[in-house]
Amino acid sequence: MRKTLLITAAAALGLAGGALAAEFSEVDADADGLVSLEEAQEIMPSITQDEFSTYDGDADGALNEDEFAIMEEGHAEEQGRYEPN
């Protein structure tokens, strides 16, 4: 339910936030159902392998939709705390 609310809110904002509102299907460039580190870096250039791995809950080397949602939330918080590059 929370996810639905987030998507609705993102849609209401017209996706003006860019990276903060990236859709899983858009980030998954090769449409294999997983977001690789390279794909994640397309929207979050500052993300590192270590950081990526912390969100890879099942340690398969890529993020599924649930893991990706957690990464977006976590990374958005970090970007609010630190100076952007």
Ligand SMILES: [Ca+2]
């Ligand atoms: Ca992919």
Ligand SMILES: [Ca+2]
């Ligand atoms: Ca994974």
